[in-house]
Amino acid sequence: MPELPEVERLQRELEERLRGAQLRSCALRRADYARPTGARLLPRAARIDQVRRRGKQLALCTDRGPCLRIALGMTGSLRLVAAHSPQDKALAADPHVHAQLRLRSDSGEGQLLTLHVRDPRRFGWLEPFPSVEALEQGPWSRFGPEALTIDARTLTSQLARTNRSIKAALLDQRVLAGVGNIYADEALHRAGVDPRRAASSLQQEETAALAKALRTILRQAIARGGSTIRDYAALDGSPGRQQHRHRVYGRAGLPCCRCARPLTRTLVAGRTTVWCTGCQH
Known part of the structure; x- marks a missing residue:
């Protein structure tokens, strides 16, 4: 998507x-x-x-x-x-x-x-x-605030309203606009947050790390033309290049780029989720 x-x-x-x-x-x-x-x-x-x-x-x-x-x-x-x-x-x-x-x-x-x-x-x-x-x-x-410019204070306020998993909260466009399955997994891994945790349980430093991870990953993906997994392409039909930089999405069973532990795949909020049991807590 x-x-x-x-x-x-x-x-x-x-x-x-x-x-x-x-x-x-x-x-x-x-x-x-x-x-x-x-x-x-x-x-x-x-x-x-x-x-x-x-x-x-x-x-x-x-x-x-x-x-x-x-x-x-x-x-x-x-x-x-x-x-x-x-x-x-x-x-x-x-x-x-x-x-x-x-x-x-x-x-x-x-x-x-x-x-x-x-x-x-x-x-x-x-x-x-x-x-x-x-x-x-x-x-x-x-829609919630734009993920591309989200700051720690705004994200903390948005997440405090729900006890759902942090992965589910990130996918809810009323909480945060623009994030889907790909960039939710990537941002959570970069921030070191377990996707199954209750959104309201994140500490201040964790929320700050997640907000920074979202901004960084989204900007990098824009610069690389987005991620082409199946159907997405630019107006002229050319694919994006960010899929070659994914650390977790689509890499279940492969070693984590940070700790080398095999990445785990599970369902969170009804969506396939890939994460590292060693790096994300």
Whole structure:
């Protein structure tokens, strides 16, 4: 599932490529991929004014007010290609592409581009809002603070509200926005925290270490283009590189990079969790 670093990479690329671009058409190939079903995505001829990210979601905001919320779910991805190119035609024939937005670029000679929304498992969705304020005051207002900038005091306050495991708390977007299974495991290992512990049991120094680990790992992952495990890729289809730096995620049974003890795999909060019984307490 694309997490904060992967979505941040897409946000930056979309902002660079689409800011000022004029929308020529929106084709919703699966009516139920929109909320509500069959909803009109964005007004024709509107220009992309900005691209925002909140947690693991994106929003295409237009100069006319309406914006489009993009939730990529487990397997969602975006591809931006030249209209009528071989890549465009191949994606148009892909049954896992559920929406296509055609835009005229504001740069150079005004290249015609197609943004394809692909999602094999269809856990993602597209949702139009009348304004970015409606989105921010609506569903985005229920998200917790951004993991990319979390500090120890804020994290302590968020974790004090729950007796769930720390792993479960990190995955809850109402507690902390942007963290999923990959970076929860990586941050907990770096901070030396057992993922099964009650979130409210962490001491001040442990919470501080976890906040620092989250910021560090997320920034490193952004710099390396995110983690490509299965479906995630950049707008041009290129994979991320952070998966080659994972210390625990996907490494069950292999030696811990810190103490060489074999890493353990277990279920925490219903999610596969990899951790070190020697380093995490």
